[in-house]
Amino acid sequence: MPATLLATRPPLAAVGSVASLVNVTKVFGKGPSATTALAPVSLDVAPGEFVTIVGASGCGKSTILNLLAQLDRPTTGEVFINASRSLMFQEAALYPWLTAAGNIELALRLRKVASKDRRPRALELLAQVHLSGWADKRPHELSGGMRQRVALARCLASDPDLLLLDEPFGALDTVTKSLLQDELVALRQRRGFGAVLVTHDVSEAVRLGDRVVVMGGHPGHIVEIRSRHDGDPADAVRVITEQLRNEVRRRETDQRDRLTA
Ligand SMILES: Nc1ncnc2c1ncn2[C@@H]1O[C@H](COP(=O)(O)OP(=O)(O)O)[C@@H](O)[C@H]1O
Numbered sequence: 302m303p304a305t306l307l308a309t310r311p312p313l314a315a316v317g318s319v320a321s322l323v324n325v326t327k328v329f330g331k332g333p334s335a336t337t338a339l340a341p342v343s344l345d346v347a348p349g350e351f352v353t354i355v356g357a358s359g360c361g362k363s364t365i366l367n368l369l370a371q372l373d374r375p376t377t378g379e380v381f382i383n384a385s386r387s388l389m390f391q392e393a394a395l396y397p398w399l400t401a402a403g404n405i406e407l408a409l410r411l412r413k414v415a416s417k418d419r420r421p422r423a424l425e426l427l428a429q430v431h432l433s434g435w436a437d438k439r440p441h442e443l444s445g446g447m448r449q450r451v452a453l454a455r456c457l458a459s460d461p462d463l464l465l466l467d468e469p470f471g472a473l474d475t476v477t478k479s480l481l482q483d484e485l486v487a488l489r490q491r492r493g494f495g496a497v498l499v500t501h502d503v504s505e506a507v508r509l510g511d512r513v514v515v516m517g518g519h520p521g522h523i524v525e526i527r528s529r530h531d532g533d534p535a536d537a538v539r540v541i542t543e544q545l546r547n548e549v550r551r552r553e554t555d556q557r558d559r560l561t562a
C-alpha cells in the first residue's frame with residue numbers, strides 16, 4: 302500500500318474511542334539502569350465508559366494515566382486521544398491561599414468563563430459534591446474527604462469528556478472513601494462523563510468499573526480485562542485478588558531466583 306494511503310487512513314483503534322493505547326511500551330532511563338515500566342499494552346476507552354485499572358504498586362498504573370493525560374510520551378506504540386480530559390490525584394493539590402470556591406473559580410477563569418458567572422457556577426459545582434456551606438473555607442479547614450470533593454468539583458469545572466483519576470480516594474478512610482465512590486457514581490450518571498480510574502483497591506475497581514483492567518508488573522502488562530456483566534461482583538473481587546496475589550508471588554519468586562542465581 303502506498304505510504305500516503307497509510308498515513309491518511311484513520312487509526313483503527315481510535316475509531317469510536319475517546320482514548321486508545323496501541324501496543325504502548327514505556328522505558329524510563331537508559332542503559333543498565335533503565336526500567337521497563339510497560340510491556341506492550343493496548344486499551345480502548347469508549348465514550349462515557351468507566352474503566353478502572355487495578356494492580357499492585359509499581360505495576361505501571363500511573364504511567365498509563367500519564368500517557369492518557371499526555372503528560373508523558375510512550376517509548377514505542379501510539380496514544381490516541383479524542384476527548385477533553387481532567388485529572389485528579391491522591392492529594393487534592395488545591396491552592397492553600399484560595400477558598401474552596403476560589404479554587405474552582407480559578408479553574409473557571411482558566412476556561413475563560415465570564416467573571417460574573419464564576420461564583421454562581423463554583424457554588425453549583427460545590428453543591429454537586431455536597432459542599433454547600435463550605436465555599437469560603439480554605440483547604441486546611443476542610444477534611445481530607447472534603448478536599449477531594451473540591452478537587453473533583455474543580456475537575457468538573459471544565460466539563461470534561463474523560464476524567465483521569467489516579468488513586469483519588471487512596472488516602473481516605475474506608476467510610477469516607479465509600480461515600481465519595483457513591484458520589485462519583487451519582488455525578489457520572491447525572492453528567493455522563495467517562496473515566497479511567499487507577500487504584501490498588503480491588504473492591505473499588507469492581508464497584509466503579511464498567512470494565513476492570515487487571516495489571517501485573519515488572520514490566521507492567523494487562524493480565525485480564527473484565528466487564529461488569531462477567532458475573533457477580535463478589536466473585537470478581539475474589540478472582541482479581543487471587544490474580545494479583547499470584548502476580549506478587551511470581552515477582553517474589555523471580556527476584557529470589559535472580560538473587561540466588
Ligand atoms: N519518572 C520515572 N523514572 C524512572 N522510573 C519510573 C518513573 N516513573 C515510574 N517509574 C517506574 O516505573 C514503574 C511503574 O511505575 P508507576 O506507573 O508509578 O506504578 P504504579 O502507579 O502502578 O504504582 C515502577 O517500577 C517505577 O519505579
Ligand SMILES: [Mg+2]
Nearest residue numbers: 362363364467
Ligand atoms: Mg501510581
